[in-house]
Amino acid sequence: MSEIPTHIDFRANVQAVRPEMPASVQKATARFLGTRANVVGELGEARWQQLRQAGHDIRLHTLEHLDGYLALLEQRVTEAGGHVHWARDAAEANRIVLEIAARHGVKRAVKAKSMATEEIGLNHALAEAGISVLETDLGEFIIQLAGVGPSHIIVPAVHLTKEGIARLFTEKLGVDAPADPFALAAIARRTLRQAFLEADMGISGANFLVAETGTLVIVSNEGNGRMCTTLPRLHVAVVGIDKVVPDMESLNVLLKLLPRSATGQKMSCYISFITGPRGSDGEGGPQEFHLVLLDNGRTRILQDEIARQTLLCIRCGVCLNVCPVYNHVGGHAYGFAYSGPIGAILSPQLLGGKVAGDLPFASSLCGACAEYCPVKIPIPEILIQLRRRVVEGDRVEGPSAPPVIRVAAGVGGLAFRLPWLYEFGTQVLKVAQAPLRRDGWLPALPPPVNRWTLARPFPAFAADFRQWWRSRTPAGRRKMQQRRIGAVALIAAAVGLLSWLLGRRGRQ
């Protein structure tokens, strides 16, 4: 379970990454990208791009008319016998869930995987109210035992080895757990089966909310999603308002994009379509169904036309898999429930620049994420917009970076606006670098740019193209002459001024 952070220090988090962690992350991401390539290849590039564009268009259309679709969704869910609640923020969402639990005397809850409930810290709130909550997705179950947050959207425990998991089970479950994935999964099945049968309340998120029919769509492979939403008599779903899709037809596109992008499956094992509580006693399933619609900053994200595309996300995790930064640091470095490229754009918008202002810069802007995103979110574009928000501020939020950056940039920018100053600078640097220079390199630079040389040497300044170019023509040679005279005059004036000033001080 993640804590809701007060400040994310990305660099410090990176420095704390265990050296063996990137290898296990890369093994996972390489596997997912491999299986994805097979199933996307099977569809063919043309069909895949057609699906991506349609997915983008459907999601964007929904966001642009979100108020109408939310109202329709609420109407349909209510008609089907469900209850709809609206939560402006995490605190309100937790309060609503606790009230429902209290009314039903809930003591034990089982939970299917839900990023939204991670985001609001629901487990903490329930624990504080004396309700035991068991994570039932195997990866979430494991990290719950370990007391940490998820390190990948799809495989939350990918950073752990089977030996580590075996030790965890032995210690926390009091069983003799061998370091074998099959045995460990069997232990989880036995442990959780009883919990499913005894739970008073099942908690879930949703992958999609279908406005046309009031249907909750839950995609899963293990069957725990079905167990949580079928066996307890009470089902509570906490879902971001950005999960809405217009109609069932939209899922024809989105359900082709999601499993392929997430795990390289053509279809996940189970997709549940839940519309209200059970239709009759005999059917089995919950007697009561509650949907908690969560804002928690999403309406603010809608305000910016570019950044609002963050909400197109269908939580497939492919951007993590293909991101070189994520592959070298893993999920915990991003400090919140969402990691990788989607985390770098979503967390700053949910948490604000003061908390998460580091994250938009945690990217080399390589663009691989945008190439792979099944709904074509322009992630690098949004990263740049959010960098602007952090450094200069925009309509949505004021700047959170220290003003000295803007001031320094203004001074530096002067050199780029005055060509003579710029050219003078290029020549001064060639001279000034002399004490630091070793052959064609500067192995160490002064702070703050010593951060470059932490990793590799900086090339020596060597600007001489203009001279070469000018020396090719008489007009050019004349210009060179003028520049030399000008430079000498400038230096002489500077020396003269300096001598005069020092002379004056000496006389005082």
Next chain:
Amino acid sequence: MTKKVQLFITCLGENFFSPVLRDMVTVLERLGLQCEMPEGQTCCGQPFYNSGLQSQTVGPARQWLKVFAPTEGYIVAPSGSCAEFVRHRYPELFPPGTPEHAAAEDIAGRTFEFSEFLTKVLGATDVGARFPHKVTYHASCHILRGLGLREEPKRLLQAVRGLELIPLPEEETCCGFGGIFSVIYPEVSRAMMDAKVRHIMASGAEVVVVGEPGCLMNIAGGLHKAGSPIRPMHLIQVLAAQE
């Protein structure tokens, strides 16, 4: 259009890659083009923009436009990121209604990265180069994804006499430069650079070719630190070679 090329030398090109700029002139003149170099150019402003300093970008951009707008012919840069920035961002920075808008639109229509200019504008892949070495190619992010040039740089290399092009594992993975990224998060940048250098060293190539000055700075520094004899070169240097 006249067969004139305005040299967009770029701030990194000017300060660190003079030989590349000279070779660019050599190749273009070999292809029968007349080169000019607008004197007042400094920097297109990209480093500011990508760092979130959009309001500070306008000044340098305006200066750049002032220098290049009155020129004739194509504007060619030894850099994908700079060419892409001018093409893509200048019309946004100077939207309709601003005095610079017309100039920005005009510029956007005639600014190119070098390999793009050769293959797409001139329709040339063979530029008369000879470079009998084992060469591997790193696909810089802006050239690959920003400008959509996946095959073009490699086609140019394949047309070089005597050159053996060896595939680079993880060719399309970012080298870790990322502009200010390399200075803000040096540990991650280094990890990415180390991975790229490892792949280059394992490729069996004598030379690694890069089309982007920023990547070249990063990879060259990494190879030097690793004590590797593999030569990092800009694509233009290989195309100018007549060994």
Next chain:
Amino acid sequence: MSRDTILADVRTALGRAAGAAPPPVPAAARVPPRQPGDPAAELALLLAEIKKVAGKTQVLQEGELAAALAGLVQAEEIKKATCWQTPELQALGVERLLADLGVEIVSPYADKEALAACDLGVTGVDAALPETGTLLLRGGADRPRPVSLLPRVHLALLRPEALRADLGPAFAEVKGPGYFVCVTGPSRTADIELTVTIGVHGPQALYVWVLPAR
């Protein structure tokens, strides 16, 4: 009220006036459904895809159901079973055939602990999607949800008429109030070091038998 605040915030963010119903989804956001091949090819594709996801398939001729059930009971050591109560399964006499094999029949309306102790759950199939080997099962009073979920073996009896070309056409038929689930293979996870493990919380084995067309 939070509802009004949130909806108002949405409208303000989008720069829209109150209360308009959304326009139709733009045509560009739709993709044409998959075109099916001929029925025999579709069926073969369905069975091949089910096998790819570790399901087990069989094609039964008229009168072969009893023997097939006997084989299953023995292979999977079925002691207790529960079934959908649909007219079709009743007409097939599945419960009687199982009882004849010494299997204890548990009512699908029994409590969850009793159902969880069942070894076998038998269902029909409302729609089948060949491209991905997916079975669509509706919920309802005669088809309780736990039957396809709790027992460790799930047997799905399929008629060829249930095949549909794509998700879109299948949804068009079943959408509306009422639960349904899409099942593709037995349950699985790759959460531990990416090793694929079959049989986690849902059924550990899925059998899909094709009955002759009606």
